[in-house]
Amino acid sequence: MEYLEFELPIKELEEQYEKAKNIGSESEVDVTATCKQIEKKLNETKKDIYKNLTAWQRVQMSRHPSRPYTLDYIKAICGDTFLELHGDRNVKDDKAMIGGLGKIGDQSYMFVGQQKGFNTKTRQYRNFGMANPEGYRKALRLMKSAEKFGVPVVCFVDTPGAYPGLEAEERGQGEAIARNILEMTRLKVPIIVVIIGEGASGGALGIGVGDKVLMLENTWYSVISPESCSSILWRSWEHKEEAAEALKLTAKDMKKMKLVDEIVKEPLGGAHRDRDKTFSTVKEKIASSYAEFKDLSPKDLVEQRMNKYSEMGVFKG
Template sequence: MEYLDFELPIKELEEQYQKACNIGAESEVDVTATCKQIEKKLIETKKGIYKNLTAWQRVQLSRHPNRPYTLDYIKAICGDTFLELHGDRNVKDDKAMIGGLGKIGDQSFMFVGQQKGFNTKTRQYRNFGMANPEGYRKALRLMKSAEKFGVPVVAFIDTPGAYPGLEAEERGQGEAIARNILEMTRLKVPIIVVIIGEGASGGALGIGVGDKVLMLENTWYSVISPESCSSILWRSWEYKEVAADALKLTAKDMLKQKLIDEIVKEPLGGAHSNREETFNTVKNTILASFEEFRNLSPKDLVNKRMDKYSNMGVFKD
């Protein structure tokens, strides 16, 4: 288990708890009272820390190396029913963007999402979750296929941004993202978007238009990362914490500004601390969200989605 800087008090208490339990197991000394006392203090410390997280600390949690990624959610939610589909039928199969058909219960869904790696080799293979234009075109191909067969779409967002390389720009990165946004606004099946980690810039928006946009509690969604914002404004990464606060990128900030529809509660300690609970919560939230839209006609669905996005950023005195 890896710990972030602000989680070090939790690490110390967990080590004390483990040592006390080991002493009790290896000897005849009764340490039950001590263990209960440490356990109580541990729970109180966790509640105190995670209740008062800053924006930057939530950014750190969203990038936690043990945090589940898109394929983890899909495999946990769909089991053996998931069939991954590949390629954009034009350039190649982008490994940073995955997608395919799967079932939750008796209901089929088309899943798309960015996929990160968990070690150096897989991070390079997945290009750190930064999709090229062919990744967005693959996602659009799958979504259009879902529309053809009347299958709802679920999009998992977890990316530091679209890949900014020269080759990506040559192949039309901006056009690919813009095309996805346009096509998703008028897709005739329900779209449920779940932000499970980082939601940065156009890389997130390229699969981020939905009838219901959900954010896990310890994720962020913004036009730019705190580090990049700090680098532009202050010519240094030292002000990333200030930038994170100023960007208003947390789930609470997004909900307050009506840019998302719902916050999905995470277990105490973050999504990685209890994966099964997180998977079940996300699964139930997806099904509940789908129920809101399953009986709408394609015309009403598109009109409602268009109205939702047209009203964003409109304020009345």
Template sequence: MEYLDFELPIKELEDQLEKCVVIGKESDVDVTNTCKQINKKLEETKRNIYKNLTAWQRVQLSRHPNRPYTLDHINALCGDTFLELHGDRGFKDDKAMVGGLGKIAGQSFMIIGQQKGYNTKTRQYRNFGMANPEGYRKALRLMKMAEKFGIPIVTLVDTPGAYPGLEAEERGQGEAIARNIFEMVRLKVPVITVIVGEGASGGALGIGVGDKVYMLENTWYSVISPESCSSILWKSWEYKEQAAEALKLTSSDMKKQKLIDDIIPEPLGGAHYDRESTFKTVEQYIMKGYNELKDLSTEELLAQRYEKYLAMGHFKD
């Protein structure tokens, strides 16, 4: 297990508990009470740390190297029913964007999301979860296919942003994302979006226009990352914590602003502490959202979606 800087007190207590257990096994000394006291202190420390997380600490948790990524969710939700589909039929298959058909709780879905890598090799292979235009065009192709056959769509968002390279701009990165937003608003099937990690800028919006939008508790969703915001406003990354607070990017901030529909709770410590529990909760929210949408007529579905997004950004004095 890897620990973030604010989790070091937890690491120290877990190390103490491990040593206590070893001493009990290797000697005749009764350390039961000592182990209980350490374990009690460990639980208290965890609760105190995780109930008082800052915006920047939640950003760090969303990037935790042990956190489940899109394909982890897909494999857990769909098992062996998932069939990955490839290519945008125009340029190539973007490995940062994955998608295909699968069954969740017996219901067929078209599932699309950004995929990050687990080590240096796979991170390069997945381009760090930053899709090129062909990734967004592949996503749109799959969404239109789902619409054609009346299959609901689930999108899993986890990206530090769309790829900002020169070649991506040459191939129409901005147009590809804008086209996806335009087309997703008009899709005639239910769309359920879950932010499972980072939700940065247009890279997230390119697959983020959902009838139901959920965020896992320790994720973030914003027009810009805290580091980039800090570098623009203060010409330095040193103010990233201040930027994270100002951006109001956490799940609770987004719910308060009525930009998402609900927050999916995570196990104490984050999704990586209990993956199975996280996957089950995500499945429950996806099916809850689908059950609320499945009986709507096409006209009702589209009208509800239009109203949802037209209402964003409107305030009364």
């Protein structure tokens, strides 16, 4: 298990606990009382650290290398029923954007989401979760197919942003994202969006329009990353913590501003600390969210969605 800088007190206590257990198993010394004392201190330290996380620490948690990614969720939720679909029928198959059909119980869903890699080779293969225009066009193709067959859509958002390369711009990155936003607002099937990691810029918005937007506790959602914001305003990345606070990008901030519908609680220490519990919680939330919208007519569904997004934002005349 990798530890973030602010988690080092937890690491020290866990190491002490393991040493005490080893001493007990390797000798006749009774270390039960010591272990209980360390365990109590460990639990208190965890609660104290994780209940007072800053915005920047939440950003760090969302990027934890052990955190589950889109395919981890889909495979855990759907099991062997998931069938991945490929290509935008125009340019190529974007590996940073994945999608396909899967089942939760007896209900079929079209799953779409950004996929990151877990080591250097797979990160390059997945382009660090940054999709090209063909990725967004593939996502739209799958969503339109779902609409045709009356299948609800589930989008997993986890990206540092859409790929900003020259080739991506030449192939219409901005148009592809804008087209997705337009088409998702009027899609005639329920859309459930789950922010599972980073929700950065238009890269997130390209699959982020939904009837129900769920946001995991230790994730962030913003027009720009704290580092980029800091480099623009202060000409340096050193103010990223200050930028994170100013951007109001945490789940609590998003819920307060009514930009997301619900915060999904994570296990103590983050989704990576107890993957099975996280998968189970997200699975239940998807099923219960779909139940809210499955009986609405396509007309009412689209109207409700349009009204929801029209009411977002605060302005003074």
